[in-house]
Amino acid sequence: MKLYSYWRSTAAYRVRIALNLKGIDHETVPVDLVKDGGQQHAPDYVAKNPAHLVPSLELPDGTVLTQSLAIIDYLDALVPEPTLLVTDPVKRAKELAIAHTIAMDIHPVNNLRVVQHLSAEFGAAADAKAEWMRHWMKIGFDALSALLEPNKPFAAGENPSLADICIVAQMYNAHRWGLDLAPYARLLEIEDGCLALKPFADARPEAQPDAA
Amino acid sequence: MKLYSYWRSTAAYRVRIALNLKGIDHETVPVDLVKDGGQQHAPDYVAKNPAHLVPSLELPDGTVLTQSLAIIDYLDALVPEPTLLVTDPVKRAKELAIAHTIAMDIHPVNNLRVVQHLSAEFGAAADAKAEWMRHWMKIGFDALSALLEPNKPFAAGENPSLADICIVAQMYNAHRWGLDLAPYARLLEIEDGCLALKPFADARPEAQPDAA
Numbered sequence: 001m002k003l004y005s006y007w008r009s010t011a012a013y014r015v016r017i018a019l020n021l022k023g024i025d026h027e028t029v030p031v032d033l034v035k036d037g038g039q040q041h042a043p044d045y046v047a048k049n050p051a052h053l054v055p056s057l058e059l060p061d062g063t064v065l066t067q068s069l070a071i072i073d074y075l076d077a078l079v080p081e082p083t084l085l086v087t088d089p090v091k092r093a094k095e096l097a098i099a100h101t102i103a104m105d106i107h108p109v110n111n112l113r114v115v116q117h118l119s120a121e122f123g124a125a126a127d128a129k130a131e132w133m134r135h136w137m138k139i140g141f142d143a144l145s146a147l148l149e150p151n152k153p154f155a156a157g158e159n160p161s162l163a164d165i166c167i168v169a170q171m172y173n174a175h176r177w178g179l180d181l182a183p184y185a186r187l188l189e190i191e192d193g194c195l196a197l198k199p200f201a202d203a204r205p206e207a208q209p210d211a212a
Numbered sequence: 213m214k215l216y217s218y219w220r221s222t223a224a225y226r227v228r229i230a231l232n233l234k235g236i237d238h239e240t241v242p243v244d245l246v247k248d249g250g251q252q253h254a255p256d257y258v259a260k261n262p263a264h265l266v267p268s269l270e271l272p273d274g275t276v277l278t279q280s281l282a283i284i285d286y287l288d289a290l291v292p293e294p295t296l297l298v299t300d301p302v303k304r305a306k307e308l309a310i311a312h313t314i315a316m317d318i319h320p321v322n323n324l325r326v327v328q329h330l331s332a333e334f335g336a337a338a339d340a341k342a343e344w345m346r347h348w349m350k351i352g353f354d355a356l357s358a359l360l361e362p363n364k365p366f367a368a369g370e371n372p373s374l375a376d377i378c379i380v381a382q383m384y385n386a387h388r389w390g391l392d393l394a395p396y397a398r399l400l401e402i403e404d405g406c407l408a409l410k411p412f413a414d415a416r417p418e419a420q421p422d423a424a
Binding site: 111139 | 282289290306316359
């Protein structure tokens, strides 16, 4: 299968981790979100991903899946081990809540196109854009901290789950935009624990073929 | 169980529809997002929902679940019929992609707190805020239109799914903020078909005890 990815996209980063955890052979096709006014807007790519976003996963039969968490749900069904969500319904909902606090409350509001629109409509300068990023990360991380399982190696228990995948990817953005991480020792600990594992380390933005 | 809900919250609306589709008895506890500076910020509520958001679902044993799609995932496990997601992995990922296009690409960027922050930081007036709402809905609906199953009564097939739940709730906001819906005949058709069903109709904002 082919993963359409951009090295700095945290949504693509999530899928890269999941593919590695599952040991699924794939080809990475870079989509540069910045060059040429954004290659995600090229007609050939929009035919695959009508939202003009990365990631997209193209299956061998040509089917294209979009939306990072929907793609990961598919990968988890395709290759069940290691499982990315527990089966107990309450624990599973709690793992999903951690993942969704990042994927729904933080990441969409910090998306490239949102900060581009802030500049275009409200004249937000570089400083104001960085402040916007940190504002939503801080609010989200404060909520997140209350949802993490204490005294466990990973966010929701003994093994890396979808929750850890979303955390590790979001932490990349937190470092990138200079969020003060002193109040989030547990998140840093989870990040360290995950990045010590090859499937996570190999998925890092800096390890991608299109890293600049 | 108790659903902490605000009549106009489209995330709470999603959970109300799911509870009704599953026929699950519940009590609705209103959380007024506007009155008293926002009751979602009250310490008693934040102890349940550290993200200061609705909805929250409190189970009989006191466990509180947060994040609308995580809650719905739990309800789907608790009461499997009618199922809200198909089991075929590819079809399931496509249903999720429709749901996530709304829940991740549109709704978070249009959240009350985001437009409040736009006013506070960039002086956005009422007009600019409404324009912001419509901008992200239009982009999202354009993407969404390409993901819908054609020639089916519902968004992804013969029965209402999580995709329809998210669409119906988002359509409420589209009407509320005056998005031009002429280009989205299929979405209007799905909305009409769903709202003709009692579980959807009973979940409408206007039908809630706290509707103003």
